[in-house]
Amino acid sequence: MNLRIRGGQKNEIPVGEGQSILSALKAADIYLTASCGGKGACGKCRVKLLDGPADITGFTKLTREERNSGIVLACRTFPKGDVSIEIPETSRIAVGEKIALSRAENLLGLVSAMGRQIDPAVKTVRLQLVPPAIGDNSSDLERLKGALQAAGQKIAVLYFPHDFLTGMGKVLREAGWNVEFHYLIIEKDGLTIGKDGAAGSAVAIYPQSGPKAGRYGVAVDIGTTTVVVYLVDLADGKLIDAGSTYNSQIRYGDDVITRIVHATERGGLKDLRQCVLEDINGLIDAISQRRKLDTKTVEMAVISGNTTMSHLFWGLDPASIREEPYVPGVSYFPFWRGADSGLSMNACGALYTMPCMASYVGGDIVSGVLASGMTRKKEIALFMDIGTNGEVAVGNDEWLITAACSAGPCFEGSGIRHGMRATEGAIESVRITPDMEIETGVIGNNGAALPRGICGSGMIDAVSEMFLRGIIDRKGGFNLYLAERDAHGALAKKLRAGEDGAEFVLASGPAGQIIALTQADIENILRAKAAIYAGISALVKEVGLSMADIEKVYIAGGFGNYLNVERAIMLGMLPDIPREKFVFLGNTSITGAYLGLVSEGLRREAEEIASRMTYMELSVSPGFMNEYMSALFLPHTDSTQFPTVEKLLKGIEG
């Protein structure tokens, strides 16, 4: 049996008896959005069935309108013969997302501002070996060790990996015994430690003469959604190039839980590891080719990701992460070697993984706290990273407490009917005029076509504006009376009865297509914002403080580029404190990885941050559930916590 795809690059692919369309497409490397991992729950993997017989076992989240037009869920549709389909653009996973590299130039400045120099763990020394002679016929390796000693290198113990030695003899002779030796040197870690001075591991050796070999490093941020790679010259710390791509583990589900479930299935862990390895290697290879450098010159990598991503990258079973009491396999990762990882880099190169403090507070948060500098100052700061999950940390140079909010991936589009990530075609900002006219900002669309969906910052804007205009009440319920009262006005067209009950139309096309928020969508958004606010609140109370004591708020993650603080406060997601306290940091996971890559001192600082963190498990915290219930309101049941919002609302109502 065959599956014909109209308008696609691949016209016809095979499909087996009992195989779903989603599975057949996957096998042909065509990936659809499937937040639930293909379990018929998210309603995202829509395709249009044009022709041919098929068993359809479910229509979750499809409107009658959609069903009538032939839309089916690819994961619930099983061809019984040759079938033709069309894949709407909105169902395809977008690739090649642009990342904001504007901060890249500031990276060197950041290192310097943190009082550190470029001093990576992989170092280089020029050595002149004594050439062998009759009567002095000790081995090549003993000669290298002797030259290191003569050069005054205080390396108590140096490990020579097998891969390092296989090509050494040739290099030594070609070099006339004058070489540049590259080696990892660390002062404290699971790999090696010396009696006097430091210890390390050999990485590479090159002739002194000839073209300079170079010594590069990669900083890698493995997000649940996006993978980012920075290629850095380890000699001067300069960012050479960067690249980003979707984490192709997405094909197995949007969030860490779905991935952990897949990992525990037969061969799943291997699949997931392979996915992210290929993503990262694709970026390293592309950058290396563009910059005309051999990936063997990539001698160090620092990996930063949440605990699940870090485990999957290393092929470590993540099962215990989702089982009470939520224990990861490894928190402080040993320095492993390139060959252990499968990365496109020197086999003897060093890999450091940012420590994962707890199952839901990972290396990305340690990176973020490091990059924020909050643990170096007296002022009490709040760090929050709103990505696929939502982690928060509160502290200063003396203490640090952290928690994971379980906000869920709703701000990345999951669980929202027209939700999507912050990519081209997403509504990223919404304003509703007093006349109930809607103004939307769409990413890279210029208003030309119907937007593809709505992303996190758009949701925050939309819900807070709807609240401000009285379209929803404090519980998030639609004010249907308001629409009725104005039956012929602008509102009636927008606040209408849809398939799943009432819905609010944010944008519509000429053929009746719409982008709308449903009552269920709004409830999901309120649950997410409540989880975040309650998490912050619980942490602050745990240390005996109030929101007013927070002197700085660092906001990291995808939101960093779009979030409207005023609207997020009105929503009750962020605390109602002076706006000048908020600082946007962008992707701090990659920044922290960069810092650990170029400065051994900062890498050690990251380890210290992890060891100083106190983790608070919110799911068993007695106060958290109350905090959460109160935060489900707009902005909050305790109006005194949101004085400026209340003042604004009173101004409108009054």
Add this chain to the structure above:
Amino acid sequence: MNLRIRGGQKNEIPVGEGQSILSALKAADIYLTASCGGKGACGKCRVKLLDGPADITGFTKLTREERNSGIVLACRTFPKGDVSIEIPETSRIAVGEKIALSRAENLLGLVSAMGRQIDPAVKTVRLQLVPPAIGDNSSDLERLKGALQAAGQKIAVLYFPHDFLTGMGKVLREAGWNVEFHYLIIEKDGLTIGKDGAAGSAVAIYPQSGPKAGRYGVAVDIGTTTVVVYLVDLADGKLIDAGSTYNSQIRYGDDVITRIVHATERGGLKDLRQCVLEDINGLIDAISQRRKLDTKTVEMAVISGNTTMSHLFWGLDPASIREEPYVPGVSYFPFWRGADSGLSMNACGALYTMPCMASYVGGDIVSGVLASGMTRKKEIALFMDIGTNGEVAVGNDEWLITAACSAGPCFEGSGIRHGMRATEGAIESVRITPDMEIETGVIGNNGAALPRGICGSGMIDAVSEMFLRGIIDRKGGFNLYLAERDAHGALAKKLRAGEDGAEFVLASGPAGQIIALTQADIENILRAKAAIYAGISALVKEVGLSMADIEKVYIAGGFGNYLNVERAIMLGMLPDIPREKFVFLGNTSITGAYLGLVSEGLRREAEEIASRMTYMELSVSPGFMNEYMSALFLPHTDSTQFPTVEKLLKGIEG
């Protein structure tokens, strides 16, 4: 085109245009003896051409008789169409040689006699980990580290290889957090060293409950000709089983030089490494199956071999070994892991390689000196290992000097027309009666058939007996006058004119087939014995001693089982000192590997032995060439060095 093989297991194999018969046979896994590596020089790869057209480009070392009967050299014969051949048994490489395991039971006694206990570098400790709980959610690895600390394990730094951690979480949970932890612990090495106490590397982890996992080790002797494996229970040091096979690198040539040359050819190093790996793995797998144990329980291996074999095993370029000034790539090998080696063993298991002191004094000699115990006593001892090369060491508990004699592989059959290894069908002893009748001892043949050839001990017997009976003179030249004088006697039939000049027939078959020694063979044997004696003599003189000062002679290697000391002294190969000083040790390379495997103290002792050895490069020693020239005579130009031989000769002559 096809090659038909009469009487073989494979009847027909393909052969390409321009491909030699040797090469076609190799490709079909049929191996012939080819000491020269198939270069048309050794004359060993004889096959009988029965039928079909072929280009023949050389007949080196074939007699006219042989040529007339259709014998060709497989390496010099290129079929031009379908060809039929027959492979004589003597051309095939024999496999499955039996090894003398009689000493195996004495191994434990040897450890104890050396004042050591069974104390391998891979140890085990039972640990009770604290199970995780809400509020105590540190990672599995941190829990393991904590339990080690609580158990009072003084391990300053413990490295956790990547492979170790991939399965740990599952084991911990299945075990209910009560585990048996296996780890490598060393006090001094390239791998790790601790600030306080020792350092090590994790190897394996098992539940305490359930069947006992076992902890095994393998001692491996990689000889140029033979590979021997001992499987040992690391808990009590008992030898569980052993196996041996030919080193299949033989297909690329008999001696280390031919192998080094092959290694420098395209892909050659990889081939050679693969050969010996498959040989060793074949033995480990066979033994493991027989003993019903999982190769994952093989947690340590000690490799002992000459410098070239050690380099080839690890895939290290051996080129510099044969280039002046003869420098190996590595002498002290780091502890590498199972995964680095490709051995059938635990990927995290530890591999130690006996140190290779110089290019031609390798780990096998360090093993031998260790096993002999000569460096623990005041008495001055001579250690000699006559294998494919011929290494000697002289010393005691205070000093140790060593040299390689370049005796060549003649005692293993190479360069001798009917020479062969000491396997079934080899003449291993020869006695010539005053009536010129010849009595031969043949290995495993019982005199039933014509012997296949003559091995080293047979050569020594034959030449010394020929000398004793006046058949050859002091220079090794045939006494043709003696045969002429006795034209109708027993001698005339034996000392006859052959294709390559005079030859002495040791055995003959009914169809005129013979086993004989030619003038060239005798010259080769004299050169080999002269190299050995001159080496010993040069070493002894270097330290200001004379042969009479040697209080003990340890003889190791294949000869250990067959050599007739009296005859070897008469030949002038061994010094003419009291016979009770000679001790046969058999294969000391495997014994030394065993000792290093079961006792960390003895492994360190081997390192100390290597570091104490003074290496003497004979090829540049001013006295050596004179010593060698003098030793080319029978027994020696300086008759005072062989008083008992001279006395015996005088008795016969007088």
